[in-house]
Each structure stands twice: as C-alpha cells, then as structure tokens.
Amino acid sequence: MIPVLTGEEMRKVDGAYINKIGIPSIVLMERAGIGVAQFVMSIAKNPTDERIVVLAGPGNNAGDAFVVSRYLMEEDHEISIIMTSDEDSLSKDARKNLGIIKDRNNLKIIKRDSNWQEALEGATIVIDGLLGTGAKPGLRGLMAEIAEFLEYTSSYVVAVDMPSGIEATTGETGDRCIKADATITLGFPKLGLFAPQTSEFVGDIYLHPLGYPIEAFTEIEVKTFLLEPRDILTNMKARAEASHKGDYGKLLVVAGSRGLVGAAVMTANTAVRGGAGLVKLALPETIETQARSHLIEVMTIPLPDRDGMLYDDSIPELRKWRDWADCVVFGPGVGVSDGVGEVLREILSWNKPTVIDADGINNLATMNIGKLPDESIITPHPGEMSRLLNKGIDKIQGDRINTARDCAKRYQTTVVLKGRNTIITEQDVEYGNTYINPTGGPSLASGGTGDILTGLIGSLMVQGYTPQEASVNSVYLHGLAGDIISVENGDEYLSATDLIEELPRAYDTVKTRYMWTEPFANLMPFPIWGEARRNYEVKGETPI
Template sequence: MKLVTSATMRQIDHEAIDGREIPSEKLMESAGRGIAECILHDLITKPSSAKVNVFCGKGNNGGDGYVVARYLHKAGADVSVYFLGPIDKLSEDARLNFDRAAGLGLDLNEIASAENLPENLESDIIVDAVFGTGFAGAPRGLSADMIAYVNRQDALVASVDLPSGLNADTGEFEGEVVEADYSYPLALPKFGLFVTPGRELAGNVEVVPIGIPDDVVESFPLKCDLITEDLVSDLLPLRRPDGHKGDFGRLLVIAGSTGMTGAAAMAGESALRSGCGLCRVACPATTQPVLAGKLTEVMTHPLPDVAKKGVLALRGIGEIRKLASENNALVIGPGIGQHHETQELIRRLVSNLQRPAIIDADGLNALAGHLDIVKGCPSPLVLTPHPGEFQRLTETAVPDNIEKRIDVAIEFASQHDLVLILKGSPTLVAGPDGFCFLNPTGNNGMATGGSGDVLSGIIGSFLAQGMRPIDAAVTGVYVHGLAGDFAAEELTPRAMIAGDMIDCLPQVFEMFE
C-alpha cells in the first residue's frame, strides 16, 4: 500500500475527479460511508445505545464528517453534529452533505463562538472532522478552540483522514492537535501518521478506500510502501506438512565475544522461534562453553580465538567458510566485538561470501571505510544499521525528515546493490531496485539492548528458509515490531527486555496461521 504526501494526494484526487471524471461528491460519499462502517466495527457494539458527536470544519474534511454522521444515524446511533460556520462558507461538497444531514433531521449545531460548545457533553465517541490532509500550520480561533475541546472530553476519538492539526507529511504540529484513538486515512496512508509525534497522536490506523482506481494511483511515481499484515501474510513461506528440519533451512550465526554471549544467544533463539529448522552459532572457543550453557536447541561451534581473549581470530576464516557452505544463510556480527583481527576476518569473509547474509552490529563497524567490499560481495546482503552505524558506514548523517531519509536509504541500497534496513522510528527497508518500505509496528520499549540481535535472528531465519532478501527484511521488521507490541501490551514498554520479544513470537505467528 503506497504512502503519499499531501501534495501527491491532491494530485491523485485531481486525476480521479478531472481526469477520470469521478464526481467528488461520490468520493466523499464513499469516504464517509467507509469511515462509518469502520467505527461501527471498531468502536460500537450496540449502535442504539451509542452517543456520537461529530465535529466538522468548513472544508471537505467536514463534508466527510456529515456523511459519517448520516450513516451512523441510519445505523441507529444517537448523533449530534457541531460545525464551524457560517453555512454559506462551507465547501460545495460539504454544503451538499450538510443539507442531506439536515434533511434527515440530524441534530446540527453551529459553533459561532467558544461559548456555543456544550458545557457538559454526553459522548461515547467523538468523530474529528475539522481538518484533513491539506492542513498546514497552526489551528487558529474557533478551530483551535474546537480541537482543545475535543481533547478535554472523556470519549473515544476517531479522526477522519488524520488528527486535526497534524501535518500529513512530517507528523509534526503547531498549536492544538487532536489526540485520536483511531485514525482513518482516506484512499492512501500519509507519512505523518507513522512518524513521531504523529504516530502517537494517530492511535490505531486503518486505511479507508474511497473508490479511486488502482491504475490512477499507479500512474504516480510513488517510491514507498507501507508494510501491512496482508503483505506479510503473503510473503511468509508455507511449511510443507511432511517437511523435515532440513526443509526449513539451516542458519549459521557468527557472533559473540567475551561479555557478549547474550547477543549470540538471542540471535540463535529468535532464529529458531521464526521457523528455521536448524541453527548453529559459531563463536570464539573461549566463550563456547558459556554459550552452550545458555542454549538448548541451538547448536554451538567453537572457533579459533585470539590468545584465549574470547574474540574471533583471523586464522579461523577457512573453518567459517566450510561451515557457511553447509548452511543456507548467515548472520554476521551480533556481539562479535571490534578486535582488529575479528574486523579483518569479517571483511575477508564478506568479500567472498557464497551465501546470503545479514550483517549487524560490529559486523557493520568492520565495513566502515570498506564499502567497496560490500559492493563487490558475490552474494545478497542485508545490512541493518541504526542511524549511528549508518553514519559510520557512509559518513552521512541520517536526516530527520522522513522523505529525505527515504531518499538516503534508497540511494545507498541502489548504489551498493543490497537490502538496507535503516532502523528508527519508523524503520525503513530499501531494496536495490530503488523502492522502499516503511514499517508501522514497534514501540519505544524495543529501545533496549539485544533488540537488534533478535531482529537479525528473525531475518536470518527467513533467509535460511529461502525468502528473497527484500522479502525476508520486510517480513522480519514487521514481525519483530509486532512481537514488541505484544510484549509492550503485556509488560509495558518501560519493563520490556529483548527476550520478551522472542517470547512473543509465537503470538505473532499465530496470527498468520
């Protein structure tokens, strides 16, 4: 599902209305009806006992609100509408739907001043239809008063398109902004709903189709997709009923050093929890007994270390290459350390890899200043830097602006012919074909030591199961974030640790069975 800016959404609307001659009134009707259906499904169990208040602005977002009010009224809800007037200042389509609502006898209340807002509002649900995608700047006057009033109410808030006052492109706001429980973007999702602080203000996000043909959307050069549950469901590999462990992939994890065996353990455990048949963690010989004591199902393999310091020695490269040839995919880097021999080992290994690999943590640090090795690697690579690691790799800071961040990710992935997972809020996945995906799952409880090791194990598992690198990355970040969301719901973000995400992986995969 393509993500759009407000400017692109206007162009798509224009093409649908003027180019395809779809009446704007018809699009508004579809939008309002779709949102009403979502509200009835998500928020209302018994319409006849629900009190709904709809707050409408003067523009087309307010027009959508009148349509929502009409359909909720027809469903049996007790609906009142509070609108910013005067009536003769409404947009053409908004006025049309105002008149239709009036014709049904709906309770319509003009807000000419803040004093017109009810002192005691009885409300189960508030529909926010004050401002839409085209809004920028700070709400002023009565619109600001209305937004502040909505936020003071003890009711569930559903926003039409996006929370009023939110910038659809940046996720930022100036002045008052609605704090929504649900947001229903129309036709296509907007970037601002998935970028902090917008993602916290939007609540649950569900896109509502409004009847714009797919080929109209596809005629625009959109370069970023939102990762969805449906997409991940399509990408997850099927498991043969008669399959054995060899059919589900063999993964080699090259990881660990003295004091960092936990990183290797979490990568191995998350890999098995994500469906691969066999996982072996190759680690410095000095640390192997410690790691074997942590792991039961994951196999371990001791590798030569440097003077028993618990770091991988360069002389072990031949042994690693032999191990790699016996597996379907590799994870390189979790907890591996920055000893100069280990770093050189990683560079030589990557320069002649014969299996797809995900490179993380100190594996990435070994490649800083050596991107020619990355570009020349004969096997597919998935790199997983956070912004600091990306800056060390490229000597380029990651922009705060989401559109610029997407451009940077796409450029790097394209230039180096690999898959880049640029971690953050939100995480981006860019492929070598010049396209990008944005992950909507996850929360700040995942900002904890070991979270990246869990992600590496998940994606490595998918690679070992035969998924294309871009598909493994897209599926992996979504699954990882969703496991984090389950853990946060159960434990609170503050109390989460990385192992909680591994524990929640079965809940995630149960959704897709």
C-alpha cells in the first residue's frame, strides 16, 4: 500500500529528509524534475513535432519545472517558459536552476507582461509548475487567466505534483484551477487528489517516488493508504487440499422484498461466487418462488411477510438459523418499515458479524442503535451516509475520509463509504487505518452493483477474513471487475450481474500485476489512478 499524505505531512517529510538526514533540497528538486521529464519525453518522442510550454510560478514548484525544462532541452526540445512572477519571488534553489538554463539557445523566457497567449495557442504540451502543495485553493490574477485560456486549447497538460489551484489536503479548487491531463505527484500521493471535486482536473495520476527513507517519517504518523494489487494478494487465503465446504463458512443473507427480488438474488449468488462454503437466503415467502428460479447453489429460507416485506412475525422462523450462521448480510432490497427495523434489531442482538447495506442502512438510520456487533461492516453510499449521520451530501463528499471515520466511531464498526475512490475505514478509528481504493469507475454507476459488493464482502467474512481484509479485497476486486468490462466493452455496457462473472478474472489480474511497479525502474513515475492505471492493470500496457 502507498501512504497518502496531507500537504502538511508532505512538508514535514521533506523537512525531515533535508534537515535530519542531510539531503540538500536541491537534490529533491533534481529528482522531481527528472521523473516529470521522463514522463514528458515518453509522450513527446519527436522534438520537431512538439511545442512545449512550461508555466513557472513563485516558489519551489517553478524550480521543479526548470529542471524538467533542462532535461527536455538536452533531448533537443524547444522550450518556452511563461514566468508569472519576478525572479526575486523564486526560492533559492529555483533561482539556481533557472540560472543554469536561462542562456540556452533552445529556451525562450516569456515575462508576465509579454504575449503569453501566443505561446499557449500553439503548445502541444504544457507543464504546470505554477503552485505547489502549500498554496491556497483557487488561482487568481494572471494564473487564473492562464488556466482559463488553457481550457480552450488542445494542449496536453502535465501538472507537477498537483494541478495548480487544488488544495493538497482537501481538494478544494476555488473558482479556477489548472485542468490537467496527467498529474505527476511527487514523493507520495496527496489526499486532495482523490477528492470527488478534483476528478475532472487531475487527469491520470502518476506517482514519482523520490526515494524517501523510513527516517523521513519520524515527524508524522501515516494512517491513510492507497491500495495496490500486492495488498490484495497478500490478504488472500489459500485453500487446503484436504478441505470441505464447512471449512469456508456459512453465510446467512437476509434480503429482498416485493419488487426487489433481484437485489436478494445478486447478493446471494455473488456470495457463492466469492467462495463461501454455504449460503442461505432468507426472504419474504411471497417472493421465494420467484427468487428460487434464479438460484442454483443457494438454499432459501421463506419467512412470513406482510405485503411482500419482512416484519415482526418473520423473526421466530429467522431465529432458527441464528446458531447456524457465521455471518449475516442484511439489507439489499428489504425496504424500510418498522417491521423491517425489528428484524434488524433481532439480528443485531445475535452479536454475530453483520454486513449491513442498502435498506439495512436506511432502517439503521431510523433506530437508536449504538455499537454494532464486533467485526461488523456497513457499506453506505453518500445518500445513505447522509441519513446515518444527518449530514448533507455536499459535506460528506467534501470530506469523505473524515466522514467515514466519524461513522466508524459512531457505530464502532468498519465502514465502506462507496463512490469515486471508495473509502474503507477500520473499526478502531484511533489506531486503525483508512484505505483509498483506486479501482472502478463510471461503469459501476448501475443498479445492483452495490449488492454484488455486499455479497462478496459477506462471502470473504465467513471464510475467515478480518473485516479489514474482507472490505479491502472485495472493494478492490469489485472495482477491478468493472475495469475489465470497461476496458473491453466501454463504460456504458455493464450490468451488475456481469461483475459476478468477471470476479475470477479480477483475481487473476491481481496475481499478474502483483508487483505493478516493476516495469518502472530508476524511480520512473507509475500510474496509480485513472485510465492509465486501468489500461496497465487490465491489459498490461506500460503507459510510459
């Protein structure tokens, strides 16, 4: 897994590297520039065909951009640098790197009061070195004008570390920011890159590691991580040769209501595909016949119902299976009512690991329930989280990580907050970790995909995975299955049941890409989010 840092944490790591370990800051600047230059050279192979413009603001980010310029000029690229501030505003290291290149024949420096528009109009590649991770959200003045102008060009924009104008920790963008096609984040990814509001601005995200030793982390405690394939494979549990279905758990799925039979069926069938030893589906008796026609490996438990929904009288029959179940999945398609709430209350009283999703969460939000049973998991999307915490969706999306942590603390449970870059937060908020998932995309915006995820989580839980392992592996593989379909068929052509069939391929893909950084030797940038990551992980296409 890859540490994901706030802007302040990144500055502390840099400071420890420079001041405690003794690596000069200009060495870090050189390493940063080399990686970005390597990326640019991978997409600009013929110097005569490219017009490269570098945007340089105040501070160290300009220094990184000057190093990039130097390496590109050494490969015979013509470079134009647009300076948005005076040289006096540059850091000492940035001024030194500008001094190294300013007399080169293949360099043109454009001052802030010159015709910078002409340079950008013909640019094929633009390198954004305006602002770094310490900047406030949004761009103003000349920088805002440049950002707006770029949106009307066809230039391929490469952001150094962060697209200028995006706040490194929160992802706030202000009124204007640079819209990048690729972001080369330096050292470690920044939290702001994964905020929902930044998705249209960051492009494909590449990580350029700068070789920080462990001693650089003495000033911070990292608790947020980006998942990668090796994490999933490390969690995987091999099956013993001499084993039987009883060794892989018994999962009780309580789901479905009239008109929502599919949610119950998809959840239960996914649990089987995920490897659960035995799966039983408890559902309203009036829809049991309809559901059974779509179930082969799943056993059904018809429960008394009222108007096609579970209610108080469902409990005695359901209670017969309390001792049988190792874990309970509750919620997909059950509907919301006082009677369904009583069924949920009964299940929670069993003190068994429980995975609560969909209408299970909507019922939970209406109940005065404190701590959930140990090793339980809830899987809300932003709307369901809004009802759980009585918090606006905009506020949830504006701070997804802390929202997930608040929910984990409120219910003392593992939380899977679904959406772009699904967030997984461990039950122990004080000492546990939070994980950001890079897989999946708009192809998953289809009814029923959440039921597939819930069935997979429940399946792994009964096989002996911890809530953290079950959540992390399920979310990653579920998203990767969507990626496989997206790459092969497009984002529009996915139905939820397609995911069930692609889960084995997703697992095989994880095994193939176990060491996904191996092709990127010599500290080369490698893709961690977006189309480039998807194409590499699914098809093995090395992007640079």
